[in-house]
Amino acid sequence: MENITIQKKLEKIKEQEETLLFKSFSNENALEIGLFIIESAKKFNKSVAVNIVKNGQTVFHYAMDGTSPDQDEWIKKKSNVVFRHHHSSYYMKLYNKLKNRSYFEFYSVSPFEYAIHGGAFPITIEGSGVIGVITVSGLSQEEDHELIVEAITKFQTSLL
Template identity: 80%
Template sequence: MDHINIQQKMEKIKKQEEHLLFKRFTNENALEIGLYIVESAKKINKPVAINILKNGQTIFHYAMDGTAPDQDEWIKRKSNVVLRHHHSSYYMRLYNELKNRSYFEFYSVSPYEFALHGGAFPINVEGTGVIGVITVSGLAQEEDHELIIEALMKFLHNPSRQ
């Protein structure tokens, strides 16, 4: 991928991070978002594992038939990237690609604890900051990312939540 393409994708993701903010985030919100992601994955007939972490606690986790225990490891590692940097894991991957550097060497982290692949997105509460992460594993990294974005857009732009 060329630098211009990477920058365009990074700008798009940065806008998503800036605009997909919550006024507050409850466990019930996590359930609704998680179930929406499950339904979206069923519609495209692709098995995924979904995890929503809030303040260090897993408040939603579901692994569809056809997933493997390995997905849980990917979830932990992708989530760690978001929790450390407060950016989506896909943004951080592109950022380090653009800089042409090894994420693991630059940040002195282990690939056993961090995964630089798309599919983990910060839960950002207005006036508070990042309180957790929504992670999807099982598809190509861009598809994992897009399932989360689609769910957040539907949830946050629902007029009954205003």
């Protein structure tokens, strides 16, 4: 039964990754999405750190009051997963759980450099591929992931 639930979550995340694409992505877009994530967290009285990297450059970073330097470490590790696999960190967690294998052993990576916890989502340009990552740290991994998905969805809706 658990594998069916994991499979359904994987399918949902894969669909998000395939539909939440950008035609282009500017630093101004990063600011807008980053601020939306911060405002959403405030509505729930939650503290998060947000980081957005585009083409190797950090174009947005904010750590709300109540976060710690530890969040920056989680951001680096979760972002590394996206840069390596071009999938969200939550997708990779569930994918490896479904396969019943250790991510770290299978991919020969260090838990000091990679974290397969939800909260890092690829910035994918239609026709080009992954050019960056949006990462949130501070909530449960599913909530971190959903904050990003909600922000990208709202951003895309505002363009219509």
